[in-house]
Amino acid sequence: QQPVQSPQAVILREGEDAVINCSSSKALYSVHWYRQKHGEAPVFLMILLKGGEQKGHDKISASFNEKKQQSSLYLTASQLSYSGTYFCGTFGEGAQKLVFGQGTRLTINP
Amino acid sequence: KAGVTQTPRYLIKTRGQQVTLSCSPISGHRSVSWYQQTPGQGLQFLFEYFSETQRNKGNFPGRFSGRQFSNSRSEMNVSTLELGDSALYLCASSFARANGLINEKLFFGSGTQLSVL
Numbered sequence: 001q002q003p004v005q006s007p008q009a010v011i012l013r014e015g016e017d018a019v020i021n022c023s024s025s026k027a028l029y030s031v032h033w034y035r036q037k038h039g040e041a042p043v044f045l046m047i048l049l050k051g052g053e054q055k056g057h058d059k060i061s062a063s064f065n066e067k068k069q070q071s072s073l074y075l076t077a078s079q080l081s082y083s084g085t086y087f088c089g090t091f092g093e094g095a096q097k098l099v100f101g102q103g104t105r106l107t108i109n110p
Numbered sequence: 111k112a113g114v115t116q117t118p119r120y121l122i123k124t125r126g127q128q129v130t131l132s133c134s135p136i137s138g139h140r141s142v143s144w145y146q147q148t149p150g151q152g153l154q155f156l157f158e159y160f161s162e163t164q165r166n167k168g169n170f171p172g173r174f175s176g177r178q179f180s181n182s183r184s185e186m187n188v189s190t191l192e193l194g195d196s197a198l199y200l201c202a203s204s205f206a207r208a209n210g211l212i213n214e215k216l217f218f219g220s221g222t223q224l225s226v227l
Binding site for chain 1: 114143145150151152153154155158165166168200202211212213214215216217218219220221
């Protein structure tokens with residue numbers, strides 16, 4: 001079952017913060033985050049495993065709330081290079097495939 | 111190390127025709143997954159191959175098929191093309207383990223843009 005991402009699109013000014021949410025109706029084993037710039041291949045950001053962990057590098061971090069079957073991606077002090085479409089992918093219990101959400105389009109303006 | 115290579119980059123076909131897309135994974139990667147990307151639909155999972163066997167399949171009609179060769183290269187075939195098959199087809203490779211991709215990073219190719227007229 002496809003996870004639901006929110007918001008579908010967001011426009012920010014450089015330096016502002018953004019939060020992208022990913023929700024599933026099923027219990028999850030892991031949540032994967034990817035970013036795709038226009039005309040390019042999706043690029044891996046991070047994986048969060050069951051256990052309610054939080055991860056981050058540079059100014060991009062994420063949390064995974066196992067009980068709520070939710071993950072959130074946090075982009076702080078956004079830079080122009082953060083623009084793109086962000087996808088979350090989930091592995092649900094009993095599932096053997098990585099299912100992606102519909103994506104969140106992030107636009108960072110100067 | 112070379113990345114994931116997909117060929118051709120662009121394809122234009124007419125309804126009813128069939129098409130074969132190719133994907134060469136990163137050297138040493140044993141898993142290849144295929145996704146269909148259309149505006150607003152995100153990445154729809156087609157299938158995953160591991161060591162020449164289809165390990166998982168998405169909810170696509172039987173017109174969509176694939177295979178993986180002993181060198182891990184993979185092909186995807188779509189028969190009797192329909193207008194709705196127009197999309198960007200992405201393949202992704204992963205080193206993978208026998209127990210699946212739960213904790214595996216995917217490396218995507220740039221995709222094949224298929225237009226069906």
